[in-house]
Amino acid sequence: MAILFYSEVDDPEPWRQAFARDLPAIAFRVWPDVGDVDDIAYALVWKPQPGLLKTLPKLKAILSLGAGVDGILADSELPRDVPLIRLVDAGLAQQMSEYALYGALHFHRQMHVYALQQRQVQWRMFEPVPAAHRSVGVMGLGVMGSDFVRKLAPLGFRVLGYSRTPSALPGVVSFHGEAGLRPFLEQTEILVNFLPLTGETRRILNAERLAWLPRGACIINLARGGHLDEAALLAALDSGHLGGALLDVFDREPLPPEHPFWRHPQIFVTPHIAAWAVAEVAVSQVIENIRRVERGEQPLGLVMIERGY
Amino acid sequence: MAILFYSEVDDPEPWRQAFARDLPAIAFRVWPDVGDVDDIAYALVWKPQPGLLKTLPKLKAILSLGAGVDGILADSELPRDVPLIRLVDAGLAQQMSEYALYGALHFHRQMHVYALQQRQVQWRMFEPVPAAHRSVGVMGLGVMGSDFVRKLAPLGFRVLGYSRTPSALPGVVSFHGEAGLRPFLEQTEILVNFLPLTGETRRILNAERLAWLPRGACIINLARGGHLDEAALLAALDSGHLGGALLDVFDREPLPPEHPFWRHPQIFVTPHIAAWAVAEVAVSQVIENIRRVERGEQPLGLVMIERGY
Numbered sequence: 001m002a003i004l005f006y007s008e009v010d011d012p013e014p015w016r017q018a019f020a021r022d023l024p025a026i027a028f029r030v031w032p033d034v035g036d037v038d039d040i041a042y043a044l045v046w047k048p049q050p051g052l053l054k055t056l057p058k059l060k061a062i063l064s065l066g067a068g069v070d071g072i073l074a075d076s077e078l079p080r081d082v083p084l085i086r087l088v089d090a091g092l093a094q095q096m097s098e099y100a101l102y103g104a105l106h107f108h109r110q111m112h113v114y115a116l117q118q119r120q121v122q123w124r125m126f127e128p129v130p131a132a133h134r135s136v137g138v139m140g141l142g143v144m145g146s147d148f149v150r151k152l153a154p155l156g157f158r159v160l161g162y163s164r165t166p167s168a169l170p171g172v173v174s175f176h177g178e179a180g181l182r183p184f185l186e187q188t189e190i191l192v193n194f195l196p197l198t199g200e201t202r203r204i205l206n207a208e209r210l211a212w213l214p215r216g217a218c219i220i221n222l223a224r225g226g227h228l229d230e231a232a233l234l235a236a237l238d239s240g241h242l243g244g245a246l247l248d249v250f251d252r253e254p255l256p257p258e259h260p261f262w263r264h265p266q267i268f269v270t271p272h273i274a275a276w277a278v279a280e281v282a283v284s285q286v287i288e289n290i291r292r293v294e295r296g297e298q299p300l301g302l303v304m305i306e307r308g309y
Numbered sequence: 310m311a312i313l314f315y316s317e318v319d320d321p322e323p324w325r326q327a328f329a330r331d332l333p334a335i336a337f338r339v340w341p342d343v344g345d346v347d348d349i350a351y352a353l354v355w356k357p358q359p360g361l362l363k364t365l366p367k368l369k370a371i372l373s374l375g376a377g378v379d380g381i382l383a384d385s386e387l388p389r390d391v392p393l394i395r396l397v398d399a400g401l402a403q404q405m406s407e408y409a410l411y412g413a414l415h416f417h418r419q420m421h422v423y424a425l426q427q428r429q430v431q432w433r434m435f436e437p438v439p440a441a442h443r444s445v446g447v448m449g450l451g452v453m454g455s456d457f458v459r460k461l462a463p464l465g466f467r468v469l470g471y472s473r474t475p476s477a478l479p480g481v482v483s484f485h486g487e488a489g490l491r492p493f494l495e496q497t498e499i500l501v502n503f504l505p506l507t508g509e510t511r512r513i514l515n516a517e518r519l520a521w522l523p524r525g526a527c528i529i530n531l532a533r534g535g536h537l538d539e540a541a542l543l544a545a546l547d548s549g550h551l552g553g554a555l556l557d558v559f560d561r562e563p564l565p566p567e568h569p570f571w572r573h574p575q576i577f578v579t580p581h582i583a584a585w586a587v588a589e590v591a592v593s594q595v596i597e598n599i600r601r602v603e604r605g606e607q608p609l610g611l612v613m614i615e616r617g618y
Binding site for chain 1: 318400403404406407408410411414415417418419420423424426427430432433434435436437439440459460463464465562563564566571572577578579580581582584585587
């Protein structure tokens with residue numbers, strides 16, 4: 001029995017060592033050294049090449065190296081009868097919360113304006129807005145979004161939440177479903193997107209919805225590039241409707257050098273680093289899930305393929 | 310009876326309105342319209358002109374518009390027999406904590422590196438360090454520093470604290486006094502300075518002490534420019550010993566246009582905005598203190614002039 005590792009961004013070594021230690025009966029193979037495909041019972045992957053997974057006829061499960069599985073579901077030849085398992089937290093929630101908290105404070109305290117002023121050698125002060133008068137809107141209230149809401153609480157912001165189905169987190173003014181999106185956005189000054197990317201959420205932040213945000217609102221996207229209409233964001237910034245954006249994810253990654261986001265004064269680009277599965281944490285979850293599959297039990301993080309997460 | 314307001318950065322209007330509402334018996338005068346100096350029982354000031362306060366012979370108290378009083382104590386002609394009162398919190402602690410938290414996350418998540426990479430159109434990822442493996446060192450554990458420590462707690466950093474006298478905050482590894490400074494700095498990766506500026510703390514961050522910080526350490530100064538040897542900071546950044554600095558305070562403010570900090574790629578300059586007394590909060594504290602002085606009671610925030618805060 002073997003597991004095939006595929007990722008263009010993750011280092012296989014800590015995974016190889018953990019498997020050698022905890023599941024020595026399973027051979028650890030790193031793509032492209034696939035070997036005999038009939039050996040491969042598990043695929044541990046991040047954005048696998050389309051068509052790769054269907055070439056593995058004996059798969060018992062596909063294990064995502066991330067919390068999102070849109071990069072796997074995008075494969076039109078994905079074997080849809082094989083269980084697909086995503087990471088649940090595994091250190092990701094803490095990192096996402098750090099990034100989101102950073103972004104919320106960046107815009108709340110106008111650091112995007114001060115960074116521009118520094119380039120222009122300009123000393124100009126803006127009176128801080130009390131956190132209680134500042135609204136932070138969180139899209140997606142799953143494991144990640146609700147961890148962020150908890151970390152945000154001690155700072156005293158007005159927190160709004162948006163989710164597909166109704167939710168009730170303490171201290172959060174909640175909105176849900178199609179009807180809830182407009183009132184949620186109309187009251188959100190700093191928007192943080194944690195949604196999974198599905199058929200329903202693709203381009204949820206298009207020109208119409210961005211226009212619902214109040215003037216000067218800022219956007220933090222640490223979910224997926226596919227949630228945001230990039231041209232609509234540029235138009236909303238250039239018209240002065242939006243104040244700034246902190247973006248970790250993009251339609252094309254790495255962000256192409258000629259992309260206008262790189263040079264836009266109101267956009268802060270980070271290279272998809274908001275959350276990064278920490279091997280030491282994620283590996284124990286993956287190994288536990290393999291053990292559960294071997295015992296015929298339900299793994300943690302089993303994806304409902306029709307729902308998309 | 311009258312109060313004289315002096316500040317080159319604060320708007321007197323909210324103060325004028327609050328006094329008209331809450332203490333209508335006291336005339337509110339804004340410098341330079343001093344009127345008859347014999348009327349002036351209170352001075353409400355931020356960085357007053359040296360020599361101004363001694364021209365007011367009937368002062369019952371000097372009230373600082375900030376938490377720090379070094380700008381008042383710097384006046385060699387300060388009437389030292391008049392009680393000097395500083396703001397205690399008054400919304401300042403919340404703002405300082407926001408700024409410090411922003412700075413800690415900025416360096417923790419290498420946002421200073423990503424900001425530089427963006428200018429160079431460079432997509433390069435660095436694996437995040439878990440917060441539990443990152444040490445944040447807080448200098449000054451008074452009202453401000455300890456508020457920051459509380460807001461920092463949910464994020465799971467390793468928190469070190471340094472103060473003049475011993476302190477014991479939960480979850481903080483504490484150091485104090487001259488002997489504690491070196492071991493504190495040697496273990497601090499992200500340093501946040503909340504100290505009051507006194508004879509003892511002036512240039513506490515000089516070349517020798519900066520060298521005690523581990524390689525790659527970063528500095529957040531939101532206390533006073535006088536704490537830091539600016540030339541030593543530049544040398545430590547340029548040698549590669551320090552990784553970055555977020556500075557809100559400077560030896561000369563506004564920071565002169567020719568100052569090298571403006572154009573240094575590893576320095577983020579903000580224009581003394583970390584905390585800004587919110588008139589609506591500060592005014593009630595100032596008014597309460599005037600009432601206490603009138604009744605012969607001890608005001609909140611009475612400065613021990615010999616100690617400097």
